[in-house]
Amino acid sequence: ENEELYCIGCGALIQSTDPKGVGYVPNSAVQKKGEEEDLYCKRCFRLRHYNEVSDVALTDDDFLKILTQIGETDSLIVNVVDIFDFSGSIIPGLQRFVGDNPILIVGNKEDLLPKSLKRSKLRDWIRQNANMQGLRPVDVALVSAKKNHMIDSLLKLIDKHRNGRDVYVVGVTNVGKSTLINQIIKQKTGIAELITTSHFPGTTLDKIEIPLDDEHFLIDTPGVIHQQQMAHFLSGKELNIAVPQKEIKPKVYQLGAGQTLFLGALARFDYLAGEKKGVVVYVDNNLMIHRTKTVNAEVFYEKHAGELLQPPIAENIEKLPKLVRFEFKTTQKSDLVFSGLGWITVNADTIIAGWAPKGVAVTLRRAMI
Numbered sequence: 182e183n184e185e186l187y188c189i190g191c192g193a194l195i196q197s198t199d200p201k202g203v204g205y206v207p208n209s210a211v212q213k214k215g216e217e218e219d220l221y222c223k224r225c226f227r228l229r230h231y232n233e234v235s236d237v238a239l240t241d242d243d244f245l246k247i248l249t250q251i252g253e254t255d256s257l258i259v260n261v262v263d264i265f266d267f268s269g270s271i272i273p274g275l276q277r278f279v280g281d282n283p284i285l286i287v288g289n290k291e292d293l294l295p296k297s298l299k300r301s302k303l304r305d306w307i308r309q310n311a312n313m314q315g316l317r318p319v320d321v322a323l324v325s326a327k328k329n330h331m332i333d334s335l336l337k338l339i340d341k342h343r344n345g346r347d348v349y350v351v352g353v354t355n356v357g358k359s360t361l362i363n364q365i366i367k368q369k370t371g372i373a374e375l376i377t378t379s380h381f382p383g384t385t386l387d388k389i390e391i392p393l394d395d396e397h398f399l400i401d402t403p404g405v406i407h408q409q410q411m412a413h414f415l416s417g418k419e420l421n422i423a424v425p426q427k428e429i430k431p432k433v434y435q436l437g438a439g440q441t442l443f444l445g446a447l448a449r450f451d452y453l454a455g456e457k458k459g460v461v462v463y464v465d466n467n468l469m470i471h472r473t474k475t476v477n478a479e480v481f482y483e484k485h486a487g488e489l490l491q492p493p494i495a496e497n498i499e500k501l502p503k504l505v506r507f508e509f510k511t512t513q514k515s516d517l518v519f520s521g522l523g524w525i526t527v528n529a530d531t532i533i534a535g536w537a538p539k540g541v542a543v544t545l546r547r548a549m550i
């Protein structure tokens with residue numbers, strides 16, 4: 182039978198196709214459901230049983246509705262970004278939506294960047310890049326949600342800037358917002374304390390509210406998918422190789438004009454013109470990097486993608502979109518960024534090209550390090 186089922190927690194239509202979407206229940210659980218039994222979606226289930234939040238992705242429309250509602254409140258906005266994928270973390274128009282409410286930027290995944298990089302410098306870099314995106318944060322914090330690092334300081338900073346108001350936490354998916362919220366829940370209220378929920382008007386989605394010390398709340402909001410992330414083209418094991426899990430050890434390559442680097446089969450870097458100088462690669466330590474001549478690169482890729490050049494492995498190479506080329510000229514020390522995969526730092530006065538699977542953003546920015 183084809184009856185439509187709804188989550189009795191949040192009211193969302195139950196679906197079994199998109200684990201990151203609203204109303205997800207694994208097919209097996211839907212099948213097992215008895216006549217009388219009620220169904221909770223995965224998100225509500227985890228919330229009820231483990232007091233744990235998980236992120237669900239919203240449509241752009243619902244996300245904009247929620248941002249508009251947040252703009253009508255008097256609150257502190259905490260915008261979580263992934264410092265490893267800064268431009269992939271940007272919520273377009275956030276400053277406009279939140280109006281006069283102050284924005285605190287939290288740079289998460291701090292554990293991935295070299296320890297030698299001064300944190301004050303990194304915060305300055307985040308602030309400057311936020312400004313370029315039209316964001317004017319009142320403050321910038323750095324944390325590692327996964328390592329539970331600097332969460333205390335973040336909570337102090339939030340208390341300072343919220344000034345007795347509510348706090349809304351916003352972010353695109355994959356920046357680590359759920360991991361961060363779960364750390365905060367542990368520190369703030371303890372795992373035993375229940376979280377109250379209520380709907381965002383006009384959407385099927387619950388607000389997850391964490392009580393603060395006064396009458397106010399820290400409110401988790403659903404994320405919106407950022408389409409241009411490498412993560413969308415990889416799964417499981419491959420993602421673990423492509424996405425760094427711990428502190429990146431930068432690798433230096435002395436490249437001359439006419440040389441190419443392959444980052445697995447996922448990305449390609451051509452050094453087209455410039456002095457023979459070192460470029461520095463910031464990607465997962467286990468990702469295989471291969472050097473070849475640019476003239477041979479196309480043939481090399483055809484021959485070795487999925488074998489010598491991994492990830493993805495051979496059987497998944499068909500699913501990977503074709504690499505698309507972007508050319509840049511550098512006028513200052515710059516990073517060529519492959520969204521979600523990492524970046525390559527090059528000097529001023531070069532011409533370079535970056536290739537990534539169709540749909541993954543390749544951008545140039547002022548060097549972070």
Ligand code: GDP
Nearest residue numbers: 236290325326327354355356357358359360426
């Ligand atoms: P959300 O979609 O924003 O809620 O993101 P998640 O909390 O589900 O995290 C997305 C991915 O980033 C997961 O693989 C996490 O393990 C990882 N992650 C989250 N926080 C950190 C962090 O502080 N450091 C690192 N290295 N990875 C993190």
